[in-house]
Amino acid sequence: xxxxxxxxxxxxxxxxxxxxxxxxxxxxxxxxxxRGDVSEATREKVLQAAKALGYVPNKIAGALASQRVNLVGxxxxxxxxxxxxEVLSGISAELEDTGLQPVVGVTNYLPEKEEAVLYEMLSWxxxxxxxxxxxxxxxARAMLENSGxxxxxxxxxxxxxxxxxxxxxxxxxxxxxxxxILKAGYRRIGFLGTKMPLDHRARxxxxxxxxxxxxxxxxxxxxxxxxxxxxxxxxxxxxQAMLERTPDLDFxxxxxxxxxxxxxxxxxxxxIDVPGKLGLAGFNGVDLLEGLSMRLATxxxxxxxxxxxxxxxxxxxxxxxxxxxxVIELExxxxxxxxxxxx
Amino acid sequence: xxxxxxxxxxxxxxxxxxxxxxxxxxxxxxxxxxRGDVSEATREKVLQAAKALGYVPNKIAGALASQRVNLVGxxxxxxxxxxxxEVLSGISAELEDTGLQPVVGVTNYLPEKEEAVLYEMLSWxxxxxxxxxxxxxxxARAMLENSGxxxxxxxxxxxxxxxxxxxxxxxxxxxxxxxxILKAGYRRIGFLGTKMPLDHRARxxxxxxxxxxxxxxxxxxxxxxxxxxxxxxxxxxxxQAMLERTPDLDFxxxxxxxxxxxxxxxxxxxxIDVPGKLGLAGFNGVDLLEGLSMRLATxxxxxxxxxxxxxxxxxxxxxxxxxxxxVIELExxxxxxxxxxxx
DNA sequence: GCCGCCTCCGTTATCGCTAACATAACGATT
DNA sequence: AATCGTTATGTTAGCGATAACGGAGGCGGC
Numbered sequence: 001x002x003x004x005x006x007x008x009x010x011x012x013x014x015x016x017x018x019x020x021x022x023x024x025x026x027x028x029x030x031x032x033x034x035r036g037d038v039s040e041a042t043r044e045k046v047l048q049a050a051k052a053l054g055y056v057p058n059k060i061a062g063a064l065a066s067q068r069v070n071l072v073g074x075x076x077x078x079x080x081x082x083x084x085x086e087v088l089s090g091i092s093a094e095l096e097d098t099g100l101q102p103v104v105g106v107t108n109y110l111p112e113k114e115e116a117v118l119y120e121m122l123s124w125x126x127x128x129x130x131x132x133x134x135x136x137x138x139x140a141r142a143m144l145e146n147s148g149x150x151x152x153x154x155x156x157x158x159x160x161x162x163x164x165x166x167x168x169x170x171x172x173x174x175x176x177x178x179x180x181i182l183k184a185g186y187r188r189i190g191f192l193g194t195k196m197p198l199d200h201r202a203r204x205x206x207x208x209x210x211x212x213x214x215x216x217x218x219x220x221x222x223x224x225x226x227x228x229x230x231x232x233x234x235x236x237x238x239x240q241a242m243l244e245r246t247p248d249l250d251f252x253x254x255x256x257x258x259x260x261x262x263x264x265x266x267x268x269x270x271x272i273d274v275p276g277k278l279g280l281a282g283f284n285g286v287d288l289l290e291g292l293s294m295r296l297a298t299x300x301x302x303x304x305x306x307x308x309x310x311x312x313x314x315x316x317x318x319x320x321x322x323x324x325x326x327v328i329e330l331e332x333x334x335x336x337x338x339x340x341x342x343x
Numbered sequence: 344x345x346x347x348x349x350x351x352x353x354x355x356x357x358x359x360x361x362x363x364x365x366x367x368x369x370x371x372x373x374x375x376x377x378r379g380d381v382s383e384a385t386r387e388k389v390l391q392a393a394k395a396l397g398y399v400p401n402k403i404a405g406a407l408a409s410q411r412v413n414l415v416g417x418x419x420x421x422x423x424x425x426x427x428x429e430v431l432s433g434i435s436a437e438l439e440d441t442g443l444q445p446v447v448g449v450t451n452y453l454p455e456k457e458e459a460v461l462y463e464m465l466s467w468x469x470x471x472x473x474x475x476x477x478x479x480x481x482x483a484r485a486m487l488e489n490s491g492x493x494x495x496x497x498x499x500x501x502x503x504x505x506x507x508x509x510x511x512x513x514x515x516x517x518x519x520x521x522x523x524i525l526k527a528g529y530r531r532i533g534f535l536g537t538k539m540p541l542d543h544r545a546r547x548x549x550x551x552x553x554x555x556x557x558x559x560x561x562x563x564x565x566x567x568x569x570x571x572x573x574x575x576x577x578x579x580x581x582x583q584a585m586l587e588r589t590p591d592l593d594f595x596x597x598x599x600x601x602x603x604x605x606x607x608x609x610x611x612x613x614x615i616d617v618p619g620k621l622g623l624a625g626f627n628g629v630d631l632l633e634g635l636s637m638r639l640a641t642x643x644x645x646x647x648x649x650x651x652x653x654x655x656x657x658x659x660x661x662x663x664x665x666x667x668x669x670v671i672e673l674e675x676x677x678x679x680x681x682x683x684x685x686x
Numbered sequence: 687g688c689c690g691c692c693t694c695c696g697t698t699a700t701c702g703c704t705a706a707c708a709t710a711a712c713g714a715t716t
Numbered sequence: 717a718a719t720c721g722t723t724a725t726g727t728t729a730g731c732g733a734t735a736a737c738g739g740a741g742g743c744g745g746c
Contacts, residue, residue: 063703
């Protein structure tokens with residue numbers, strides 16, 4: 001089995017394998033895809049030849065010929081947000097033995113970037129697209145609608161989707177947290193969040209939160225927004241700033257757990273009585289933080305579950321008729337942790 | 344511009360655009376790729392037709408015909424490790440305007456999974472592969488060698504690579520940390536790390552660390568390994584366990600910053616004098632932790648820089664001759680933070 | 687007026703594989 | 717022995733784009 005010198009070797013094709021094993025290209029193709037009837041004898045022969053040559057099939061040609069691509073596009077705003085890798089992990093797990101493979105694109109929360117990423121992905125004709133959020137440019141939305149493949153918009157259900165939707169209502173999540181806070185007796189409430197106007201889910205939580213307070217005649221007493229930098233430190237800094245500016249606050253609601261944890265650390269170090277004098281809550285339920293001495297109140301965003309369900313829709317679509325348009329709303333559960341006083 | 348009903352519409356091709364705009368397919372192709380001479384008039388005409396139809400090029404066909412694929416495979420062990428998203432971000436940034444696009448594959452630290460992921464990726468004939476680590480199965484290594492595309496192995500330079508290599512010496516990183524610790528006067532040293540036998544880089548750091556201690560006649564006094572779970576909490580738990588078992592330790596070296604942070608929190612809460620009575624150090628320099636009240640001693644693993652350089656090699660290869668085989672060793676800098684006493 | 691040289695655009699032949707159909711070989715069935 | 721069904725393999729015709737080359741038309745120089 002002597003291979004030609006590495007330098008001037010042209011790429012291997014099915015033909016090489018077929019010649020090496022004395023059968024037709026079609027038979028080799030069948031063996032390598034485990035499709036159609038092939039006798040055990042030739043199967044062995046072919047596999048051996050393929051291995052000896054080090055042949056790797058060319059999926060580009062295969063996909064073109066079969067009009068089938070085993071890729072699923074996953075478009076998310078960021079990889080550093082912690083939340084998205086978890087969603088991804090749910091997707092991967094569900095796709096594990098379906099033969100489908102996720103391909104990730106990152107948008108940095110920029111609509112135009114999202115549009116570009118979607119264009120690029122669609123040009124590979126994937127079996128489906130999973131995209132975070134319901135807000136897209138008009139062009140992007142049109143592309144998705146015309147693509148002819150299953151689309152699943154994830155994370156958020158407050159709005160209308162292109163096709164299927166899997167997520168939670170961030171508006172109601174904010175609202176429920178407001179209710180829980182009020183129920184615990186807190187009244188002077190501050191909000192700390194990200195400045196990003198393009199994080200629609202954080203915005204919706206904020207709006208729902210305000211709405212929940214308003215229903216009880218309570219208004220947010222102070223707000224503070226940040227952008228960029230280490231979330232933990234920002235949480236610490238913002239907390240300090242807010243407490244100095246508005247010392248009579250009795251609750252701080254953070255738009256994510258990371259800045260909430262920063263705030264918690266600040267309070268602990270400065271001997272502030274949590275949750276007695278000051279209550280705290282975040283959002284997401286990241287288990288990265290499980291190691292803190294006090295468990296921050298939070299709300300699980302069902303991240304893995306969202307990933308799973310979305311992948312399930314894409315993977316299942318070919319089988320169970322191509323109806324599409326499902327909307328799956330998950331219910332985030334509130335976890336009072338140790339930073340909201342029990343009533 | 345009336346489109347047929349969405350239901351029974353077959354996928355658009357170049358031909359549709361060419362008919363709609365009254366030129367040949369080739370001309371449309373040229374316009375959409377900005378290649379070759381096309382008059383401004385026809386260019387406009389074609390773009391307008393493409394847009395009106397909502398045409399998205401089929402890169403599968405394009406790639407097959409041109410034998411060029413604008414994808415770069417990136418194979419990493421995990422996305423939850425924090426380190427890898429950062430490497431990825433470096434890669435993305437560098438690839439930004441080269442027309443190349445990263446495609447991520449995750450191996451969960453399993454060699455067989457890595458092999459499978461590489462096989463899958465190579466079957467798409469990417470322009471290059473960036474893969475974490477120097478340790479691969481024989482088959483995987485053979486595939487990479489035979490692929491005929493640029494390969495960059497990243498993170499680690501302690502070993503021999505298939506083609507190019509960009510990383511740091513984890514062995515020397517461990518060794519230097521040992522020296523710094525000894526120099527500060529600590530002698531009773533414990534090591535806390537991950538149990539994963541497949542995290543070769545952690546292992547190499549550990550070995551280098553032991554070597555560094557041994558050079559001064561010091562041996563590790565105690566070790567503790569974990570697997571799975573919240574790193575922060577594990578760090579806390581392991582620290583407690585170790586200090587109870589071996590109370591006379593004066594230094595704890597953690598194999599990553601996250602468990603180190605857990606240990607630091609434990610010490611702070613339990614009134615242990617850091618760095619006076621007990622010194623601490625981690626590894627990686629994750630800025631997620633910047634918000635802690637005390638800065639953990641650590642060593643920057645040059646993650647973004649590694650990503651950048653690797654991407655640079657892949658992107659640059661076509662231009663500057665196809666020599667290949669570069670080895671770029673970056674120098675991690677030690678950051679004593681606040682948890683090693685200054686001499 | 688002929689030639690050459692642009693500029694712009696079309697024609698033809700792949701790229702490597704697979705769907706769909708065709709065929710061969712062989713035993714079982716009647 | 718003719719017929720049929722099965723199983724195992726081969727043949728043909730694309731899939732939708734691009735590379736490479738070719739040709740038409742316009743313009744200037746001699």
